[in-house]
Amino acid sequence: MRAGQKKPLLQVDIHEGEIVAVVGASGSGKSLLAHAVLGILPGNAICEGRIIYRGEELTEERKLRLRGREISFIPQSVNYLDPLLRVGKQVQIGLEKSTAQLKQRELFRQYDLQERDGQLFPYELSGGMLRRVLFATSVREGVRLVIADEPTPGIHPQALAEILKQLKTFAEEGARVMLITHDIMSALEIAHRVAVIKDGCTVEIAEASAFEGRGEGLKTEYTQRLWSALPQNDFDGEFIEKGAVGHGFSGK
Amino acid sequence: MALVGNNLGFYYQKDRWIFKNISLAVAPGEVLGLSGYSGCGKTTLARVLAGYVSSREGRVSLDGGTWGKGKFRPVQLIYQHPEKAIDPKWRMGEVLTEAYKPEPDILEAFEIREEWLKRWPIELSGGELQRFCIVRALHPQTKYIIADEMTTMLDAITQAKIWHSLLNICQSRKLGLIVVSHEKSLLGRVCDRMYEVGHG
Numbered sequence A: 001m002r003a004g005q006k007k008p009l010l011q012v013d014i015h016e017g018e019i020v021a022v023v024g025a026s027g028s029g030k031s032l033l034a035h036a037v038l039g040i041l042p043g044n045a046i047c048e049g050r051i052i053y054r055g056e057e058l059t060e061e062r063k064l065r066l067r068g069r070e071i072s073f074i075p076q077s078v079n080y081l082d083p084l085l086r087v088g089k090q091v092q093i094g095l096e097k098s099t100a101q102l103k104q105r106e107l108f109r110q111y112d113l114q115e116r117d118g119q120l121f122p123y124e125l126s127g128g129m130l131r132r133v134l135f136a137t138s139v140r141e142g143v144r145l146v147i148a149d150e151p152t153p154g155i156h157p158q159a160l161a162e163i164l165k166q167l168k169t170f171a172e173e174g175a176r177v178m179l180i181t182h183d184i185m186s187a188l189e190i191a192h193r194v195a196v197i198k199d200g201c202t203v204e205i206a207e208a209s210a211f212e213g214r215g216e217g218l219k220t221e222y223t224q225r226l227w228s229a230l231p232q233n234d235f236d237g238e239f240i241e242k243g244a245v246g247h248g249f250s251g252k
Numbered sequence B: 001m002a003l004v005g006n007n008l009g010f011y012y013q014k015d016r017w018i019f020k021n022i023s024l025a026v027a028p029g030e031v032l033g034l035s036g037y038s039g040c041g042k043t044t045l046a047r048v049l050a051g052y053v054s055s056r057e058g059r060v061s062l063d064g065g066t067w068g069k070g071k072f073r074p075v076q077l078i079y080q081h082p083e084k085a086i087d088p089k090w091r092m093g094e095v096l097t098e099a100y101k102p103e104p105d106i107l108e109a110f111e112i113r114e115e116w117l118k119r120w121p122i123e124l125s126g127g128e129l130q131r132f133c134i135v136r137a138l139h140p141q142t143k144y145i146i147a148d149e150m151t152t153m154l155d156a157i158t159q160a161k162i163w164h165s166l167l168n169i170c171q172s173r174k175l176g177l178i179v180v181s182h183e184k185s186l187l188g189r190v191c192d193r194m195y196e197v198g199h200g
Helices: A030-038 A060-066 A087-092 A097-110 A115-119 A127-136 A157-172 A184-190 A221-228 A242-250 B042-049 B092-097 B104-109 B114-118 B126-137 B156-173 B184-190
Strands: A019-024 A071-074 A145-149 A176-180 A193-198 A201-207 B003-011 B017-026 B031-035 B057-062 B075-078 B144-148 B176-180 B193-196
Touching (some): A019 A030, A019 A184, A030 A145, A087 A115, A087 A127, A097 A115, A097 A127, A127 A157, A145 A157, A157 A184, A184 A193, A201 A221, B003 B042, B017 B031, B042 B075, B042 B144, B042 B176, B075 B126, B092 B126
Parallel strands (some): A019 A176, A019 A193, A145 A176, B031 B176, B144 B176
Antiparallel strands (some): B003 B017, B003 B057
16 A cells, blocks of 8 residues: 555555554554545545455445444544534444434443533543543444554543453454554553554564563564653663664663 | 642533642743543643633742733643644644744754645644644743643654653753653653642
8 A cells, every 4th residue: 555655565464353553653654544444535645555355455435335334443633523513422423323322321431431421512521531432433333344543542541441442342253453553552452463664664563472571572673663662661762862772772 | 930830620510620629830940740530630730720721719820920911921732632733724834933933953853854844734644743733832932831641642762752852952941841641651751740630
């Protein structure tokens, strides 16, 4: 897949029941990848390459038919919520009409939102609450592909655990899950493999188990740097002048 | 000399207090971390401290006084959602230079590329937009910065670099910094002191 004018090689595959985390530099094209699969790139975008979904090419018509149904999307930007519609109503969209309200309340409880929060407009909710509302809009029967674009920032640990649990449930029920994130530590709790993207190219697709210790199991230098720059690891390694970066992995 | 919140309380709907009795202070050159439950009022507290909304109770004082209307605000807020803090109909160059013209070295410190200045906000990623928001807040007259989940949209390497640059600038200019985040490990790395909002 190619996006924009660059000619990079971006390649990711996700199997049934698998969770693949997509991590990498800010601006490397992670969200564009998600938008390309969904067919919601801006009008001036040029997209080349092939997207195969369940053995068949994912054409624009097919995307239109499947998205919001068996292909579920959790967007990164809270701009995707309707600013003029109460959030409870937004979560009810796409649910079975007769039980929509009941189901929505259940989802709110599940993601640690109050029942009365459903009456609020998006601007009245905190960033972390909006994330959870966005996430609740994705939980539907019969979902086969879930694309979650940074579903976790700004969320406290308990709600975060609930979201990770749901993504895992999706996979256990046979869906494919693409988890785009910067939160590598959370992703590793549930992901089977991790695709690392930089400047629109796939740098490496690693087993989740390779992310441990000082990253000796990781193949590329970029992935090792990404791993060691985490606050949990050697954060400061990137601080030291260029010449010393190579030694940054030695830890503190 | 400090940014002080005294006994702050706030609600949107009457008697549904988001927070109450919050007192905190940050001195020039100091880094204070704010953590707490999602929905406990961290962002609202940040908006109160930055003067975007007035508290229902208590008061905010800046270096012993308050700030006048129509003047530059010495307390600058970096929002959690950069895409909502930037006018979609302005090119990035205009967004950047609205209040002052940043020097090339500061653009470099935050890895802002020349070519981005001609683009529309929609043509940049969340992490790229956020870097403009940071530089924009570092006006020469800025005294305090409030960073609300500033780097959640950045990869670990860029996150580490951005924090390094910002901490350096805050130290050399003696700016007070308030860091709002859920990432305990990040707060542990950058903050001198912590304040827990709410106790839920």
